[in-house]
Amino acid sequence: MSGLTKSPWIIHYDASSCNGCDIEVLACLTPLYDVERFGILNTGNPKHADIFVVTGSVNEQNRQVIKNIYDQMPKPNVVIGVGICACSGGVFKECYNVAGGVGQVIPVDVYVPGCSVRPEQIIDGVVKALGILEEKRAAFAAESKKGTDTGANADAKKDGGN
Amino acid sequence: MIDTATASAFFTSGISQVIGALLFILLAPLVGGIITGLDRKITARMQGRVGPPVLQPFYDIKKLFEKEKMVVTTAENFWVFAYLVFIVISGMLLFANSDLLLVIFALTLAHVFLILGAYSTGSPYAHVGAERELIALMSVEPMIIVAAVGLYMVTGSFETYGIIVSSTAPILLIPCLFIGMVYILTVKLGKSPFDIATSHHAHQELVKGLTTEFSGSTLGMIEIAHLYELVFLLGFLFLFFGLAAPLIGIVVIAAVYLLEIFIDNAASRAKWQFVFKGCWAITLVLGFLNLFALYFVR
Numbered sequence: 331m332s333g334l335t336k337s338p339w340i341i342h343y344d345a346s347s348c349n350g351c352d353i354e355v356l357a358c359l360t361p362l363y364d365v366e367r368f369g370i371l372n373t374g375n376p377k378h379a380d381i382f383v384v385t386g387s388v389n390e391q392n393r394q395v396i397k398n399i400y401d402q403m404p405k406p407n408v409v410i411g412v413g414i415c416a417c418s419g420g421v422f423k424e425c426y427n428v429a430g431g432v433g434q435v436i437p438v439d440v441y442v443p444g445c446s447v448r449p450e451q452i453i454d455g456v457v458k459a460l461g462i463l464e465e466k467r468a469a470f471a472a473e474s475k476k477g478t479d480t481g482a483n484a485d486a487k488k489d490g491g492n
Numbered sequence: 493m494i495d496t497a498t499a500s501a502f503f504t505s506g507i508s509q510v511i512g513a514l515l516f517i518l519l520a521p522l523v524g525g526i527i528t529g530l531d532r533k534i535t536a537r538m539q540g541r542v543g544p545p546v547l548q549p550f551y552d553i554k555k556l557f558e559k560e561k562m563v564v565t566t567a568e569n570f571w572v573f574a575y576l577v578f579i580v581i582s583g584m585l586l587f588a589n590s591d592l593l594l595v596i597f598a599l600t601l602a603h604v605f606l607i608l609g610a611y612s613t614g615s616p617y618a619h620v621g622a623e624r625e626l627i628a629l630m631s632v633e634p635m636i637i638v639a640a641v642g643l644y645m646v647t648g649s650f651e652t653y654g655i656i657v658s659s660t661a662p663i664l665l666i667p668c669l670f671i672g673m674v675y676i677l678t679v680k681l682g683k684s685p686f687d688i689a690t691s692h693h694a695h696q697e698l699v700k701g702l703t704t705e706f707s708g709s710t711l712g713m714i715e716i717a718h719l720y721e722l723v724f725l726l727g728f729l730f731l732f733f734g735l736a737a738p739l740i741g742i743v744v745i746a747a748v749y750l751l752e753i754f755i756d757n758a759a760s761r762a763k764w765q766f767v768f769k770g771c772w773a774i775t776l777v778l779g780f781l782n783l784f785a786l787y788f789v790r
């Protein structure tokens with residue numbers, strides 16, 4: 331098993347959530363659920379994070395923020411939409427200012443529906459995300475290996491040409 | 493306990509220096525990682541949680557090296573690498589019978605590299621963290637130097653092996669300096685209430701402070717350096733006991749570390765003014781009182 335799945339660090343962003351889901355995300359850190367058992371840490375920093383947990387729906391205010399946080403995360407990373415708001419917009423779907431779920435802005439790997447989501451479900455979602463994270467890591471490792479290989483070959487070719 | 497004559501014969505031979513340095517390079521990350529893992533486990537237990545596995549620090553570091561390399565400026569890699577190298581060098585010097593003052597300068601230099609690395613990224617949060625790390629550095633420096641002077645006054649040697657082979661444990665004559673060192677150890681380990689430069693609990697004000705802009709393998713190097721530094725600091729504390737009371741030394745140092753974990757869990761983060769004034773006050777009062785007392789005792 332890779333180190334990545336044993337030490338997934340999380341960044342949690344509250345898009346226009348009603349705070350119901352955020353409380354449940356925080357509940358995961360409490361002694362009752364204690365996600366640090368699995369090496370999960372809540373970092374407040376996208377550059378250190380492997381899992382992006384978004385609660386709430388997308389609107390014009392936070393569209394850019396979500397994208398910005400996502401872009402700052404080093405690969406391989408996964409996104410979890412927590413709460414029905416993050417999945418589709420939920421009860422706010424019909425609002426004039428709500429664009430819908432997080433999938434509108436960035437690719438989401440795991441959706442955890444519920445209003446509000448129970449901590450058990452969130453942990454379930456994270457565990458599912460770990461499987462995807464492992465796949466992405468393998469793909470990333472293979473790709474970067476290939477990248478350096480072809481790079482070396484290209485150099486060799488160039489040298490040969492000279 | 494240990495025959496002083498054979499011990500000093502061994503420690504004055506050159507081979508012991510090579511062994512000391514090699515052991516430090518190879519074993520310090522392992523020992524440091526396990527201590528850090530136990531630290532996180534005990535912290536969790538104090539909070540009524542189960543906590544991560546003891547090997548978690550190693551998983552974290554492995555993970556960081558698996559991630560994409562994402563740098564703001566290539567300069568940061570150089571500074572952080574220099575930080576790691578100089579932390580290792582200062583530890584090697586400590587464990588290879590070098591001059592204690594040289595050891596302290598190498599340690600300070602290492603931290604200056606880390607601070608330069610944080611400055612080079614240009615992020616406002618990293619800047620705040622770098623400034624606070626500088627303050628922390630200034631806070632602890634006098635105490636470390638006073639401790640080195642105290643060790644010299646007691647044992648007549650600035651060299652580490654000269655200190656540890658002394659027949660009486662230095663702590664008997666300079667207990668206040670030991671307490672002062674324990675006080676600043678909190679700053680050096682970056683534990684609450686003195687975790688002003690970077691902290692796991694300061695998202696709102698600092699993001700991640702000093703290490704905000706470092707990710708992937710760069711952050712991994714910092715984590716490895718922390719492991720080396722932890723062993724270095726505990727080794728420095730051991731000088732107060734030396735070979736006159738090695739077992740007592742290890743027990744006391746373990747107790748001190750437990751106390752640090754307890755304080756970490758019980759305290760909230762202090763303002764930098766308090767950190768600075770506190771450390772200097774402790775240095776002035778405890779340090780100089782003890783040195784004066786020593787002057788009259790001898």
Ligand code: SF4
Pocket residue numbers: 346347348349350351352385386412413414415416420421444445446447
């Ligand atoms: S899913 Fe429900 S609890 Fe969660 S943010 Fe939306 S409205 Fe609030």
